Amino acid sequence: MRADRALRFCGREGRGREDFKTFSVTLPLIIYRSLRQHALSTVVTAAGIALACGLLMCVWMVKTQSQAAFTQTTAGFDAVLGARGSKLQLVLNAIFHLEASPGNVAAADYEMIRKHPMIKTAIPIAVGDNLRGYRLVGTAPELFTNVEYSPGKKFAVQAGGNVFTADAKEAVAGSFAAQRLKLKVGDTFRPFHGLAYDPKAEHADEFKVVGVLEPTNTPVDRVIWLPLRGLQTMSGHDPKAATDVSAVLLQLRTPMAGLQMDMMYNKQGNRLTFAYPVGAIVAELFGKIAWFDQVLALVAYLVALVAAGSVLASIYNSMSARRRDLAILRALGAKRRTIFGAVLAEAACIGAIGAALGFAVYFGLFAGVASLIRSQTGVVLDLGAGHPVLWLCPVGMIALCALGGLVPAWKAYRTPVAETLAPVS
């Protein structure tokens, strides 16, 4: 900033307007020069604020977005029926393709619920194999043709591909898995037994990729889908369990059906678990790990406080060095409140610089965390999503820094001009 630009518009109209112009036009120059004179401490302090601000925004956004994404990710199903065990494990396994399956559901049980009048759709899945770490899930082709994974959205196969047929050794790859494994239509592969990749556990069966799904930004993207029968009858699998499924994904005709099924399977029965509603069960998970969010938020708040304290310390410590400058400004006619305002605005400016840099920290951190969450769960967090915290946090940080500037501003306000400029003679 050049003086002529900063001061060009200082007018000579009324006193009030002059005061305002002095304050609004001269102040930026004073602040700019002071920040330049103390460039190192400005940069270090702003970096601390950037870290605090970025961390706070990232913790908040990851928390809210992941919570929303996970609780809204139901793959279009209301409930999951699986072996007796934890509802959360069942949902994580069947919907998010995480965790191991708690056990199998007998073919008879699957058939019974499929034909139940309160069930609109029942899609069986079978798990237990992988392709270089990416989960293979056996299912019925109806998953891709009949189910909306979110309102109004059906699965779509990319151009040049199609959905597998129920009795073929074919596969449809989720977009993320296909990208990572470099799978394309026409490729063939042999599955590996188990959910964790073990090169020695390769099956003899060979599957051909006949389609790659369009991205859905759901856990489905991380999965390679096979016909249910193909997975059940894979060489090396127990022939006695060849008709069992790992879980059944369910769409209910009415919400009341969920309560009745809950009564039937969970309270009256003891062989199977009916996980309903899916979103509420995932929300329970977030309830259980809420302490982790709180610890992260606490750390971020502490960093923010330390950053504000560092603004106070850095400006306060530089006060003796700048005391003379302040006294000269006063001798030139600057009012006490101008000096007070200059120091306070300088503190707020450091906060603003830090907050602006905080967005870079935020984007970097968020992108890293989002990428990790996507690769681990398939859930996509939106870097460009808005949230009030994205302006509340920077504004709060600036306010906190201005608060930190109050003490040095008061010290500046009280600078004795005559004593500071020269010894009394």
Added chain:
Amino acid sequence: MLAVTALKKSFVAPEGDRVRIVDVAHFGLGAGEQLALRGESGSGKTTFLNLIAGILAADEGRVTLDGQEMTALSEARRDRLRAEKIGYIFQTFNLLQGYTVLENVLLGMSFGPGADKAHAAGILERVGLQHRLHHFPRQLSTGQQQRVAVARALANRPKLVLADEPTGNLDRRHAAEALTLIREVCREQNAALLLVSHDREVLGAFEAQQDFAQINRVLAEAPR
């Protein structure tokens, strides 16, 4: 233009006693007048100038400048009056080291009638610094720094220029040049000049001189 009446100022000494430094019954200066006040170090000259400038508040008495009684004004109004009507040249120049030459002059103006870049550049040209507008004080010689201080003091077209040992940090040649410059620029702008010094050569350049001991009753009463 400047009238001082019954002006008193005392300070608390380190021992805790109040020590009177200035006690001036009457002092005046007309518009455009140039006066040198002679006084030894520690005689209260700087305090007297600071009282006139409104940097220090008087214990008692009145300072009237251009028809306005400074001593009756609030501190903020005194600050504004100082910015508008008084130019102050300090012995140590008191330039803002982090600001360019032009910014030093413009900042002084901005607290007064308003910054005027053309006028600031003009007065810097008048003191021979037209090629140093964007230099920082540390990049200038002592004599050049003094000229910046002169330009800054005169930039607001003040009614009164106070100069406190303005040549104290200069060698003889530069001191004489600086003094000539200050006096010429004050004459050109019809600003009254009140200069305090203990340097006989500086004082000798003035037609009108006064011994500060004669006007400050504290010195007159003190044992010599």
